[in-house]
Amino acid sequence: MKHIDLIIVGGGPIGIACGLEAKKKGVNYCIIEKGTITNSLYNYPLNMQFFSSSEKLEIDDIPFISNEAKPKRNEALEYYRRIVTSNDLNINLFEKVVTVHKEGGIFHLTTDKGHYTSSYIIIATGFYDLPNTIDIPGEDLPKVSHYYKDPHFFAKQKLAVIGASNSAVDAALECYRKGADVTMLIRGPEIGKRVKYWVRPDIMNRIEEGSIKVFYNVTINKILPKTIEICNPDGEFSIQNDFVLALTGYKPNFEFLKKIGIQLSDDQKLYPQYNNETMETNIKNLYLAGVICGGMDTHIWFIENSRVHAKTILNSISKKNDVTFLRI
Known part of the structure; x- marks a missing residue:
């Protein structure tokens, strides 16, 4: 069983942003993604064009140059893939997180390929996998x-x-x-x-x-x-x-969140509970990032307004003193 200080579940743009921020702060981290890099974007329609302009899809101030003001799917795949490869981010692809539970302040993660322990977790799994x-x-x-x-x-x-x-x-x-x-x-x-x-x-x-x-x-x-x-x-x-x-929309994996112990609102919106200032959930040291924060209102959070979650979360983690991070 391998211990990693921070595990980021989800290798989409926001998960990648969290990985970049963790690396900058010297945190021993790993991104675990069940598919390929930015798996949801990969499964978008071939000719899809974003609503947002390219600069609003940028992460970590890395320029995103596109042929038109609003980039297309293939350009986004190229952009995020190059970020992962050029920064040599620690990412495990085609590995699915199956269970997460906490014992004595330590998280235990089981995937379809192994077992891990972790002191901190960020859930950045998006919403595209489960259709309405x-x-x-x-x-x-x-x-x-x-x-x-x-x-x-x-x-x-x-x-x-x-x-x-x-x-x-x-x-x-x-x-x-x-x-x-x-x-x-x-x-x-x-x-x-x-x-x-x-x-x-x-x-x-x-x-x-x-x-x-x-x-x-x-x-x-x-x-x-x-x-x-x-x-x-x-x-x-x-x-x-x-x-x-x-094409009636998609939703986050609420069953996964509930099994972990994250509290959801009692109404049909199913908003997960988290601190707006830190993104920390009702479970200590477990954070949410990206569109998953909006529950069924998947139009509230998207790349351009949730990319800040990475800095918010890593700043919160850096202020905690209960773990001495390995320098990488």
Whole structure:
């Protein structure tokens, strides 16, 4: 069993920022990531463009140069990968943390590859791994996916896109332009209010001209191999369908947090408990960083406003005197 003073769970941009800050302060640390570097970004749609400009995605004041003001997925992967490799960050990839518990002031972590002890932990696991399911019959059919990657796959197919957010709108537009017959199914009365401002006119024009069909105020009753059964204020009906992209958002792994002992709010928001000034949770020496701090409100925290968590947390850890850190 190996002891590491600080273990950072999650190798996304915020986990990387925490690793950089730990290294600068001479803390014996390790980032443990269940997938590749910035695994969530890697699994984003191939052509995704960020809402934020490149300078707002920078960490540790390392310049992020992109072809356009708002960078795309491949540029972000290049940026964060180079930070990890050029700074020789201590990161274990393709290793999943399974359990975390505390005994006598020391954390014990079990992964699918080994066991560790640690004096401090930062949870920076994001929210992209667990989709918000719609819990209807047929959601588990092979033709249904909660993730979208490449529009080419849906060419010449009848595609239903469930959702009204940025991910749903981007998928609908890209797939339409690659030859898919796209129908959007939206629970509310309109396209989401947080859709990127330069994309909104495009989707509204495509809907208005009939290139992309849309049904608002929809309840989906059942997904069948060749159809979808839905209803709206006009009644119940079905539409022909080959594939479904259920892009209804994602959520943090709350069960993981609860098993550790992190307290969550009693309402539907499931806000985790932490100190705003230090990011320390109700469990001493265990911190949260990044989007996971927002519970179900995953739009509250993102890279540009949570990158400061790294400095906040490491400053808090540095002020504690119960551990003598190894110098690296």
